[in-house]
Amino acid sequence: MIELSSLVKTYPASGQRGGRPGRRGARRDDAAAPGEPEAQEELRARQDRTAGARARRGAPQGVGEVRALDDVSISVPAGDVVGVVGPSGSGKSTLARCVNLLERPTSGRVVVDGEDLTAMGPAGLRAARRRIGMVFQHFDLLGSRTALGNVALPLELAGVDRRERERRAAELLDRVGLAEKAGARPSQLSGGQQQRVAIARALAARPSVLLCDEATSALDPASTAGVLALVRELRDELGLTVVVVTHEMDVVRSACDSAVLLERGRVVDEGRLSEVADRPGSPLASRLLPPPPPAPLREGSALLQLVVTGGTEEPVLSALVREHGLDVAVVGGRVEHLGGRRSGHLQLEVLGGAAERAPRLRAATAALRERGVLVESAP
Amino acid sequence: MSALADLLPLAPQLAEATRETLLMVAVATGLAVLGGVPLGVLLLLTAPGGLAPHRVVHRVLGLAVDLGRSLPFIILLVAVAPVTRAVVGTTIGSAAAIVPLTIGAVPFLARLVETSLREVAPGKVQAALSMGARRRDVVRAVLLPEAMPSVVASCTVTVVALVGYSAMAGAVGGGGLGDFAIRYGYQQFRTDITLVTVALLLVVVQLLQQLGDAVARRLSHR
Ligand SMILES: Nc1ncnc2c1ncn2[C@@H]1O[C@H](COP(=O)(O)OP(=O)(O)OP(=O)(O)O)[C@@H](O)[C@H]1O
Numbered sequence: 342m343i344e345l346s347s348l349v350k351t352y353p354a355s356g357q358r359g360g361r362p363g364r365r366g367a368r369r370d371d372a373a374a375p376g377e378p379e380a381q382e383e384l385r386a387r388q389d390r391t392a393g394a395r396a397r398r399g400a401p402q403g404v405g406e407v408r409a410l411d412d413v414s415i416s417v418p419a420g421d422v423v424g425v426v427g428p429s430g431s432g433k434s435t436l437a438r439c440v441n442l443l444e445r446p447t448s449g450r451v452v453v454d455g456e457d458l459t460a461m462g463p464a465g466l467r468a469a470r471r472r473i474g475m476v477f478q479h480f481d482l483l484g485s486r487t488a489l490g491n492v493a494l495p496l497e498l499a500g501v502d503r504r505e506r507e508r509r510a511a512e513l514l515d516r517v518g519l520a521e522k523a524g525a526r527p528s529q530l531s532g533g534q535q536q537r538v539a540i541a542r543a544l545a546a547r548p549s550v551l552l553c554d555e556a557t558s559a560l561d562p563a564s565t566a567g568v569l570a571l572v573r574e575l576r577d578e579l580g581l582t583v584v585v586v587t588h589e590m591d592v593v594r595s596a597c598d599s600a601v602l603l604e605r606g607r608v609v610d611e612g613r614l615s616e617v618a619d620r621p622g623s624p625l626a627s628r629l630l631p632p633p634p635p636a637p638l639r640e641g642s643a644l645l646q647l648v649v650t651g652g653t654e655e656p657v658l659s660a661l662v663r664e665h666g667l668d669v670a671v672v673g674g675r676v677e678h679l680g681g682r683r684s685g686h687l688q689l690e691v692l693g694g695a696a697e698r699a700p701r702l703r704a705a706t707a708a709l710r711e712r713g714v715l716v717e718s719a720p
Numbered sequence: 721m722s723a724l725a726d727l728l729p730l731a732p733q734l735a736e737a738t739r740e741t742l743l744m745v746a747v748a749t750g751l752a753v754l755g756g757v758p759l760g761v762l763l764l765l766t767a768p769g770g771l772a773p774h775r776v777v778h779r780v781l782g783l784a785v786d787l788g789r790s791l792p793f794i795i796l797l798v799a800v801a802p803v804t805r806a807v808v809g810t811t812i813g814s815a816a817a818i819v820p821l822t823i824g825a826v827p828f829l830a831r832l833v834e835t836s837l838r839e840v841a842p843g844k845v846q847a848a849l850s851m852g853a854r855r856r857d858v859v860r861a862v863l864l865p866e867a868m869p870s871v872v873a874s875c876t877v878t879v880v881a882l883v884g885y886s887a888m889a890g891a892v893g894g895g896g897l898g899d900f901a902i903r904y905g906y907q908q909f910r911t912d913i914t915l916v917t918v919a920l921l922l923v924v925v926q927l928l929q930q931l932g933d934a935v936a937r938r939l940s941h942r
């Protein structure tokens with residue numbers, strides 16, 4: 342259980358950029374609004390990485406400061422996997438790093454499992470951090486230690502004796518499928534293997550919370566899928582509360598129960614994935630379920646675009662055909678499983694001349710709406 | 721031909737001078753590591769944005785270290801003579817030379833160590849902090865082990881520099897190969913003796929460098 346209330350984090354702005362507050366962020370976001378936000382976000386993230394800069398983007402800046410987090414309040418129930426998404430520089434990493442106070446918020450409260458970390462002294466905070474595991478984008482394993490030695494480090498820091506920590510580290514390596522790599526150095530492991538060692542390390546001290554900051558961003562698709570599946574399994578086994586920071590919507594779709602969208606340090610949308618489809622057009626829906634581009638239609642036909650949600654499990658298509666006498670063809674769409682629920686868009690072409698079709702289509706859309714099916718566009 | 725025969729009678733003195741040089745360098749290196757490594761750690765920790773940022777301490781240490789490094793060794797040698805006398809009781813001989821050698825080497829090594837530690841990826845430190853590490857845990861379990869190959873290389877550079885300094889210390893009565901070269905080579909116009917001494921110093925330096933490289937290689941994480 343993680344409760345963040347009214348978190349604000351400001352950094353002193355570096356002299357260079359201070360003079361032109363916010364301009365850049367504002368323009369970039371406007372440009373990203375239409376089209377495919379996900380692709381643009383990925384592109385932006387990549388540009389930022391190649392630029393090698395921790396450039397200030399997004400956050401509105403007061404005089405001489407960058408507001409990385411601006412009054413952020415979120416609550417993550419125990420056992421939930423929450424995805425934190427948003428454009429580069431929106432404050433995602435800062436948010437994750439505030440949960441274990443690697444970054445101390447300027448104001449606001451961080452409560453994990455009922456304990457207020459922001460009110461703790463150094464010793465209390467160190468103890469609390471042991472209950473919060475963290476996994477980073479670049480794994481950050483120690484080259485001076487073997488895989489086993491890396492996993493044992495948190496236990497060493499907690500004062501667990503040698504025999505016990507090696508036993509537990511071996512057990513964890515086995516759990517992440519790397520038992521035979523116990524003696525290998527990080528440099529002898531693939532990226533996916535290194536990240537699994539890092540996850541084992543993060544879990545060594547039996548935390549209740551796992552923070553992942555872009556944990557799969559340096560991995561290829563197959564390793565990403567493996568690592569995400571592992572995180573979900575571990576969540577199920579250990580009841581972990583997981584925060585997944587990512588710029589990849591696919592990570593959210595495949596691994597999360599809920600999502601928080603940050604922009605310029607503010608929460609602009611949040612919700613459970615299973616309910617995202619019910620709010621077509623909302624910021625999260627347009628990112629997680631981008632509407633398909635309008636399909637080309639035959640002369641005289643009309644487009645009927647439906648939102649696929651749990652409710653669409655009813656035999657919608659046959660109803661259109663049988664009860665309303667419409668001729669329909671599927672021309673486009675995209676259906677995903679979000680939070681265990683079918684979600685997406687379906688584009689139907691309604692055939693026939695406008696004259697006889699129009700009244701039937703009107704009746705059909707009304708009936709669909711009656712049944713709780715969201716109709717996005719109908720003539 | 722005859723040069724070698726001329727040198728033979730001096731062999732015992734040469735052997736003694738080599739022993740003195742090795743002793744001076746060995747002891748000074750040991751003391752320099754004892755002083756320079758912690759000082760390097762302190763420089764890193766107190767730096768702005770470090771684990772224990774402290775502007776005043778950082779500036780004072782930085783200034784002292786840079787003063788030590790910018791002072792020509794020959795001047796340092798003379799300047800610390802009172803300290804040497806207080807510690808060793810005399811300013812003549814190899815034991816006395818160890819004092820200025822150490823004082824010269826500590827700031828030199830401290831900066832090198834600071835640089836080595838700075839190379840450790842900040843993410844590794846962050847990872848340790850996220851596990852609840854104290855600052856001293858970070859130094860002991862992350863910074864020093866991760867930077868060890870580079871720290872060893874820094875020590876090698878320091879040893880080699882100390883061989884050079886020790887020759888200079890010899891010139892003002894510190895004993896060792898420098899003293900030998902001056903006494904029997906330079907002052908008696910015996911270029912051959914000077915050359916032999918230089919060759920011997922080169923061999924010593926080469927051996928030390930190779931030893932350092934070998935140790936660094938053993939410790940490297942690849
Ligand atoms: N140590 C710092 N000093 C100054 N500004 C910082 C610092 N860390 C982050 N910022 C600023 O805070 C804002 C949020 O940064 P943050 O790293 O949280 O973004 P992010 O959403 O994780 O971005 P990305 O997707 O590129 O990782 C940015 O404007 C960034 O420049």
Ligand SMILES: [Mg+2]
Pocket residue numbers: 433434435555
């Ligand atoms: Mg980030």
